[in-house]
Amino acid sequence: MAERIDGVYLPRNPKASPLYGLVEDHFDDFERIYEERFADRHGFWRPIIRKVADRFLDCGDLRHGFARIRCENPECRREFLLAFSCHSRYFCPSCHAKRVAAFADWLAAEVLADVPHRQLVYTVPKLIRQHFRFDRKLLGLLSSYAYNFVQEMMQAVADDPRSVPGVAITLQTFGDLTANWHPHCHSIVTDGVFRPDGSFQPLPTPDSQKLMLLFRHKLLQELLRLEKITPTTIEILDRFRHTGFSVYQGPPVLPGDTAAREKLAIYISHPPISLDRLSYDGPNGTVDYRPKSSPGHPLLADDVPHQDPLEVLAAITDSYPTSRSTTPPLPGWYSNKSRGRRKKAAQTAAAAIAPCSSLPAAELLPEPEDTSYRKACRRSWARLIAKIFWVSPLVCPKCRGPMKIIAFLEDPPVIRKILQHLGIWETQPRPPPKKIIASPTVEPIAEEYPPWAADPVYEYDNVDPVYPD
Numbered sequence: 001m002a003e004r005i006d007g008v009y010l011p012r013n014p015k016a017s018p019l020y021g022l023v024e025d026h027f028d029d030f031e032r033i034y035e036e037r038f039a040d041r042h043g044f045w046r047p048i049i050r051k052v053a054d055r056f057l058d059c060g061d062l063r064h065g066f067a068r069i070r071c072e073n074p075e076c077r078r079e080f081l082l083a084f085s086c087h088s089r090y091f092c093p094s095c096h097a098k099r100v101a102a103f104a105d106w107l108a109a110e111v112l113a114d115v116p117h118r119q120l121v122y123t124v125p126k127l128i129r130q131h132f133r134f135d136r137k138l139l140g141l142l143s144s145y146a147y148n149f150v151q152e153m154m155q156a157v158a159d160d161p162r163s164v165p166g167v168a169i170t171l172q173t174f175g176d177l178t179a180n181w182h183p184h185c186h187s188i189v190t191d192g193v194f195r196p197d198g199s200f201q202p203l204p205t206p207d208s209q210k211l212m213l214l215f216r217h218k219l220l221q222e223l224l225r226l227e228k229i230t231p232t233t234i235e236i237l238d239r240f241r242h243t244g245f246s247v248y249q250g251p252p253v254l255p256g257d258t259a260a261r262e263k264l265a266i267y268i269s270h271p272p273i274s275l276d277r278l279s280y281d282g283p284n285g286t287v288d289y290r291p292k293s294s295p296g297h298p299l300l301a302d303d304v305p306h307q308d309p310l311e312v313l314a315a316i317t318d319s320y321p322t323s324r325s326t327t328p329p330l331p332g333w334y335s336n337k338s339r340g341r342r343k344k345a346a347q348t349a350a351a352a353i354a355p356c357s358s359l360p361a362a363e364l365l366p367e368p369e370d371t372s373y374r375k376a377c378r379r380s381w382a383r384l385i386a387k388i389f390w391v392s393p394l395v396c397p398k399c400r401g402p403m404k405i406i407a408f409l410e411d412p413p414v415i416r417k418i419l420q421h422l423g424i425w426e427t428q429p430r431p432p433p434k435k436i437i438a439s440p441t442v443e444p445i446a447e448e449y450p451p452w453a454a455d456p457v458y459e460y461d462n463v464d465p466v467y468p469d
Contacts (some may be wrong), residue, residue, distance in 0.1 A: 018280035019093065019273070025282055026309040027053050028315075038314045042181075043134050047074035049317045052091045059086035059095065062419055063409045069394070073401040080281035080330055090320050096271045106186075107168055111334050112261050114422050115166075115192035115200050115347040117253045122146045123184040124246020127238060131228045132183040133174070139183060141222060143171045146185040149205075149214045154193050163193035166333035168265070174272040174319035181318060186268035188261075190250060191365040198342075208245070211247040219245075249309060272319045282307075287312045311360055379459075 014020050023389045032047050038299075058064045060083045062307045071078040085095050087403045124142070147167050153452040154165050168188045175182035192202040220237070223229045237244065277290040286306040332334065409415050 004048050009222075014094070015023075017093075017275060018391055019056070019275060021282050022280045022287060022309055022312065024057060026285075030310050032312045033310070034314075037310070042318050046320075049320060050152065050159075052320060053087050053317075055086035055088055056092045059083075059088070059092050062424065063415060065408070065415060067405050068407045068409065069403050070406045071396040071398050071399065071401055071403045074398065076396060076399040076401060078396055078403075080397045090272055091316070093271055093273070093275050100266055100269045102272070103269055104262045107265045108258050111330065111339070112169065112188065113166060113190070113194075113200070114255045116202065116255060117188050117261065117264075118191055118205075119164075119182060119248075119250035119268065120146075120150070120187045120189050121246075121250075122187075122246040123182075123204055123244075123246045123248075124219070125235065125236045125240070127233065127244065128223065128229060128283070129181060129183055131223065132405060136227070138226075138228070139171055139173070142219070143169050143185050145215065145218050145222070147189055149211070149218050150187075150189060151208060151332060153211065153214060154203060157206075158193050158201055160193070160195065160201075163195050164332040164338075165193050166190040166265065167331050168268075168334060169331070170268045171321075172272075172319075174315075180422060188253075188264060190333070205249070205252075208247050208249050212243070212245050215247055216243060216245040238258060244344075273316060284307055297462070340358035 031045070031050060034385075039045065043319065062081055064085045065084045066081045067084075069080055069082055086092050087099075089099060090096055090097050103462055110305065122142070132142065146169055149165065151165060155161050167190070170186045171183070172186065173181060173183045191202075191205070192200055220229070224231070224234070250264075261279055273289070280286045281287075287309050288306060297421055330339075332338070371455060395401075396403050416425060
């Protein structure tokens with residue numbers, strides 16, 4: 001994470017992160033013993049995890065390339081080097097923060113209509129969560145049903161099978177680090193439906209219990225059809241005091257409140273861990289991850305137990321998605337196809353009235369290649385950094401004048417020469433970590449609950465359902 005001193009942006013130091021030390025010291029041991037110690041609980045080893053870990057360790061390292069940024073003030077001409085990032089999702093907190101900011105900005109400004117919205121969160125009981133862990137294609141099924149049953153209910157209330165709601169869905173598979181595998185869906189849903197003519201029809205707030213029952217029925221029937229569960233599983237779930245399924249409804253986001261829509265979009269795509277709650281003791285090989293506290297139950301330092309670094313790595317990597325599995329689906333009115341049709345129709349209508357326009361011919365021609373939109377795209381990196389850290393990386397820390405990127409350095413010999421000239425090529429060696437030797441007789445951890453017992457926590461399981469303030 002970048003530092004902020006008196007409104008001046010300073011490039012982050014990735015090696016100071018506790019997550020960096022944890023991965024650098026223990027990831028090789030974690031990969032080596034994964035099949036023996038973790039495969040029975042977390043599924044087979046996915047090669048993408050190794051690639052992501054290597055990219056994370058290179059993220060922010062000047063030796064792998066950087067940009068030169070110089071102050072435009074001729075009396076200052078101050079420069080600094082900005083290392084390239086890994087652009088990873090979920091695993092790298094810094095890069096994922098930028099992705100979250102970009103997604104929220106795009107969703108609030110370009111996708112969500114100026115109509116009422118609210119958040120819906122769908123969760124499933126512990127008894128069937130392992131099916132989604134060992135067959136990750138089922139995660140797509142979870143997100144698709146999160147939309148289908150909402151569409152079905154809203155069309156029935158509106159009495160119009162052609163009307164559709166607008167929905168943006170994010171899929172998450174993590175709760176708190178101590179209960180890491182928790183597949184659930186967050187969604188932003190319109191409080192009504194759009195008719196084929198583009199008009200919006202508000203609808204009453206749906207009943208959460210009815211939504212949950214419909215969601216439960218459809219999902220269990222599909223899992224039964226796919227032979228992932230048996231009728232006995234459904235009978236066991238029926239005997240639960242609580243079903244284990246839940247549909248949480250957040251408060252409405254009113255039209256015109258772009259900031260609230262953007263904040264909600266950030267919330268539904270948050271990363272799996274918080275660096276503010278993670279600490280790592282390299283010499284002793286221990287990890288502390290503070291759980292969430294509340295004003296009525298503050299946490300003390302003694303309340304946080306030490307955790308095995310390999311168990312923590314297993315929990316973090318377990319929630320890393322497969323390729324495209326967490327691309328936020330935009331079904332219904334907000335789908336790419338629907339938005340493309342509306343955009344094309346608007347362009348056709350504009351072209352039809354263009355000959356009758358009184359504008360000069362030059363203003364009717366296509367815009368040149370270097371449009372204001374393209375310039376905005378080139379400035380998006382600095383804008384997103386400013387949105388995250390409240391400071392701009394293109395403001396000179398010395399004279400507070402504007403700065404600009406003057407070069408990108410990617411040639412290894414040139415990079416080495418520049419960094420050696422600046423005296424920053426060599427890095428300080430890390431202290432040797434405490435070695436963790438895997439026992440050849442490690443037994444799998446048994447389930448913490450019998451299959452006939454009621455689900456003790458069924459709404460969020462350590463995922464805070466409260467709408468962000």
